[in-house]
Amino acid sequence: MNRTTSEGAIRDGVAQAPGPLLLPTDRPRRRTAPRLTAVTELRLPASISGALDAFAASAGVAQDAVLLACFVALGFRYTGQESFTVTLAAGSSVGAAVDGESCLSELARVVGAGADDQPSPVAFQHACGEDVAQGPHELLLRIRRASERLDVEVHYDEALFDAATARRLLDHYATLLAAALAEPARKVSTLPLLTAEEQQTILVDWNGTGADLAYEDCLHRRFEARVAQTPQAIALSHGTDQWTFARVDQAANQLAHHLLEVGVEPGARVGLCLDRSSDLLVSLLAVLKAGGAYVPLDPDYPAQRLATMVDGAGCVAMVSRGDLSANLGAAADSGQTPLVLLDRDAPVIEGRSTQRPDVDVTPGDLCYVIFTSGSTGRPKPIALRHRGVLNNLADLNSRYGVGVGDKVLALSSPSFDMSVYEMVGMTIAGGTVVLPDRERIKDPEHWAALLTEHGVTVWNSAPALLELLVAQAERDGAVAFPALRLAMLGGDWIPVTLPDRVRRVAPALRFIALGGATESSIHSTLYEVTCTDPAWTSIPYGRPMANQRTYILDPAGQPVPIGVPGDLHLAGTGLAQGYLNQPERTAERFLDWSYGPVTGERLYRTGDLARYRGDGQIELLGRLDFQVKVNGLRIELGEVESLLRNHPEVKDAVVAARPDPVGDRQLVGYVVPRDPGTLDVAELRDHLAAVLPAYMVPATTVVLDALPLSPNGKLDRTALPAPDQAHGEPVAADDAPRGHWERRIAEVWQEGLGVERVGRDADFFALGGDSMKAARSIAKIGAPLKWADLYRHPVLRDLAAHMERLTADAAAQ
Incomplete structure (x- = not known):
């Protein structure tokens, strides 16, 4: 917040006709007028009354001005509003502009400098036997002086505030007033609000999360302990390929020795450019056994992005496969970073020792470095330690009884930290990681089949993926996953309706909402959703996890x-x-x-x-x-904006996340060209795609003459036009669809993508399609269309021709 430090600035704020004080309520505000239906009171000690007399005399202000200023300061602290109005007993409204750097006496001198006749939802009365003008008001603070004491009452609307909330407001008013009178020079922004009892409850009791989870260990050592207990149990299943714990451990030991030979030392970072496969589990364990920290590098990221990540993490080596390493060229060609290709180097690696390397690794050492979007234009490398990650994994496993016999479907990208639970959390518990086919990694029909075939018991993902699975099961119309007993969702907002929907297809399910940040070892809070409240607008974030x-x-x-x-x-x-x-x-x-x-x-x-x-x-x-989430993926809008502004044809740019025509959240880029006649929007998109992951490239670009500004000259994001209100990229070619399948697919795409028309040469993904929209479109088009078909044939006429071939083959059988 921008806050000035002079009384003159406070007076200037008063003159700006501030709006109403909107105190936080326990229930949403209604359209009907509020009514004061309840009251609670507090008697202040005599010492407060005496201190008030002395304070007012010393500051040269009236006592009622001090009491009003305290109420204004409380409103500021509750809301963060720097200017607002408060209705007084006489019916006028005083304008208050609060500077958190000022003290209470400064605020008291000027708080009544401006008044008008506009009533406020909040009223203040310091009078005896005199009623405040009729509101409507949500809350009224009334102060009466009787002999040597002050009696404070709060009248409030029970439809908005609970009695406990009203009582706390009185306590906070008394606490703030007592502190201000005791320390007249103290800044309004630092005056205490909480009583000693509240401090104990909020800061100590609610954080009493200590638990003995034996987290002073290393991730790979926990895996090795599991190998000793169940060496022949299945650690990983991928189609017909079954990896026992002993087999994974042996392969990881061999690769660890190889990494040590190519220069990996304790504390070193090693890039893993791998997909969800047995190679990923083996490689990350190998890096940890060698004393290093692994750095997930998504094979689908642009080469420039991967080079930036390798450089930013200071990788001393990279591990990949030949078919996944194409975009590593820039990093590998420098000659500074050895590249281990698991397929090419297999003969050498398989000749290494199968014994565990003797490397000293401590729980405080790094275990992985994961990149997230950065507001400065470059991704941020977050460095995580063994003890923190192990504490998180051990908490989830012990809390929900995850162990031998459990199975998880590994859907999270290695670049998304929820993948750590799938690969490491499940295996240290003695469970099995089930891997999807690479060709169908985004296909909900394939996920459903794997859950049924393997009896998957644990689901772990961003909410959007579980929504796709549930939608697939709902189309099948039957209880689909009787073995699924635990769903852990994190990384994004969870729809309030999702827990009940998923339990209809998985009746034994426990639904866990997880919150936190990559900077805190994946998760920090959890909330088990046993039932949903119709009044909820969101799933609660929960309470802190163990330790x-x-x-x-x-x-x-x-x-x-x-x-x-x-x-x-x-x-x-x-x-x-x-x-x-x-x-x-x-x-x-x-x-x-x-x-x-x-x-x-x-x-x-x-x-x-x-x-x-x-x-x-x-x-x-x-x-x-300006950090946003799109389908569970964290994006700093500043990073995308910075790259847009770096384009030579762009004068200024801003990026926003807003609903697309079908209600999904998408990125929209707003650009002001240096010369409107020369800006090529398609080339601008290619410029971003060469640097950013696909999910960070705006789905739509809007060209503006100028960015909208507020009266004070700052960007007004609320005035940015919706994409359909401004000229942007065309959505379709001119030629109309022909034949049954072209017309059918065009109809589905129009509905699913929210576009008015779709031409024969339209590309599904160029029109704004993504994995979520693809799943819905495939379901509506129907059999025999498969997930991979749309990705191989994204152009409408090509997909229609493919569908004609499929239906002809089916008819011929």
Whole structure:
């Protein structure tokens, strides 16, 4: 927040006709007028009354101005609003502009400087026997002076506020007032709100998560312990290929020795450019056994992106296969980073020792470095340690009884940290990793078949993938997955309807919502959804997991009360070492913090806007920055914007995430060209695709004459036009579909992609199609179309011709 520091600035703010104070409510506001239907009161101690007399006299202000200023300061601390109105007893509304750097006496001198006749939802009354003007009001604070004491009442609308909330407001008013009177020079933004009891509850009791999970160990050693217990059990299943724990361990030992030979040393980073396969499990274990940390490199990423990641992580070696290494050219050609190709180098690797390498690795050493989108235009390398990751995996396994006999379907990309549970978490528990066919990795019909065939018991993914599976099962119209007993969802918002939908096709399911950040070893909070509340707008974020802690703080680093929004911070065993070789960026997000009973805590500032419910559950409200999630994938809009602005034909650019015509979230790029006549939108998209992963390339680009600005000259994101309200890329060719299949596919695409017309040469993915839309379109087109067919034939006329061949072959049989 931009906050000035002078009384003059406060007065200027008063003159700007501030809007109403919108206190956080327990229930959504209604269209009907609020009514004051309940009251609760608090008697302040005599010491407060005496201190008020002295404070007012010393500051040269009236007592009622001090009491009003305290109420204004409380409203500021509850909402973060720097200007708002409060209705007074006489019926007028005082405008208040709050500077968090000022003290209470400064605020008291100017808080009544402006008044108008516009009523506010919040009223303040310091009078005896005089009623405030009729509202409508949501809340009224009334202060009465009787002899040597102050009696404070809060009148409130029970449809909006709980009695406990009203009582806390009184307590916070009293706490803030007492602190301001005791320390007159203290800044309004740092005055305490929480009572000692609240501090104990929120900061200590709700963070009492200590558990003996034996996390002071290393991931590969836990795997090796499982090998000793069940050497012939199946660790990994891929089609007809079954890998026992002993076989995986032996292959990992051989590759570890080979990595040591090519220069991998303890603490070194090794890039793994591999897909979801047995090679991935073997290779990551081999890197850990060699004392290194693995760096997942997606084979589908552009070559420039991979080169940036290899350089940013300081990889001393890379592991891949010949068919996956094409985009590693830029990194490998430098000659500085040895490239191990598992197929090419198999004879040498298989000749290495099968004994475990004797390498000293500690729980505090790095186990992997994973990249996420970065707001500065470059991806961020997050460095994770063994103990933090092991604590997370052990917590989930022990909490939900995951062990021998359990199976998980590995769908998460190796570049997405939820894959760590699938590959490592399941195997250290003694369970089996089931791998999908590479050709059908995004095919929900294939997932459903694997769940049934293998009796998969655990699902672990972003919500969007489970939605696709459920939609597939719903089309089949029967209980589909009786063995599925546990679903763990993380990485994105979970639709409130999803738990009930999935339990209809998997009746034995326990549904777990997971929250957190890559910077805190995958997950930090969890909430088991046993039933959903019709009033929910989102699934609760939950409470901290074992040996992890959460703090919700305001911009000044003060803990916020129950119900008040703030910035969610994570702490505890799971915290990452930081951003690899980026101390300044690490210092921005990883903070040292102490408050009240908490001392010497290291925090990660998530940027998530959240608040506590009365039962300690965290409710996620949104973001405080421009990080977004699309299909569970984390994107910093600043990274995409930076690359757009780097294009020589672009003068300015901004990127937003907004619903597309069918309701899915998509990225939209808004660009202002240097010369509107020369900007080639298709070439601009190619410019981004050469650097960014496909999911970070805007689905639509809108060309504007200028970016919309607010009155103060800043970008007004709310004024950015919807893509269909501005000229952008054409959505289809001119030629109309012909024949049954072309017309049928065009009809499905028009509905599924939200476009008015589709030509014969239209490309499904160029029109905005993605894996989610592909699954829906395939289902509507129907058999015999398969997932791979659409990816091999994305152009409408080609797909229609393929469908004609398939139906002709089926008829001939």
